[in-house]
Amino acid sequence: MKKEEVGTLATTVWVSEVTDGDTFRANGRYFRLVDVDCPELHQPGGQAAKERLSALVLHKYVEYESRGTDSYGRVLAQVWVNTTDVNAEMRRFCGGT
Numbered sequence: 001m002k003k004e005e006v007g008t009l010a011t012t013v014w015v016s017e018v019t020d021g022d023t024f025r026a027n028g029r030y031f032r033l034v035d036v037d038c039p040e041l042h043q044p045g046g047q048a049a050k051e052r053l054s055a056l057v058l059h060k061y062v063e064y065e066s067r068g069t070d071s072y073g074r075v076l077a078q079v080w081v082n083t084t085d086v087n088a089e090m091r092r093f094c095g096g097t
Contacts, residue, residue, distance in 0.1 A: 010063040010080070018058050021049025021094055023074065026062070032074040033087050034067045038094035045094070052093050056086050 013026035021038025024031050038049035057079070064077040079086040 010065050012061050012063050014061055015057045015059065018050055018054040021046065021053050022090060024053065024057055030072070030074040031064065031077045031079070032070055032072075033090055034076045034078055036087055036090045036094060038090060049090070049094050053086075053090060056081055056084065056089060062086065 013031075015024050015026045017025040019025065019030070020041050022033045022036045033053075038053075039046040041047060041050060060081055062079050062081050064075070064079045067076040067078065070076055
């Protein structure tokens with residue numbers, strides 16, 4: 001999804017931690033990239049996925065659009081850094097639905 005399609009629905013947060021290739025922490029909450037399925041840290045490619053997401057979002061302001069929450073209470077989010085679609089970047093890196 002292009003950032004321009006979201007308009008004023010996006011909210012800005014500061015990313016303080018990346019926990020794996022599809023989850024980060026910002027403003028005291030955990031966010032899960034919607035439609036992205038990266039390997040877990042203990043799986044092959046998991047550490048590389050975490051490093052890639054860190055390069056994209058860690059210690060940066062990101063904009064997100066919430067798509068609800070998952071069973072763990074994480075915000076399911078479509079995320080952008082400037083005009084970069086973080087979800088699309090991580091789908092390309094890890095694969096995804």
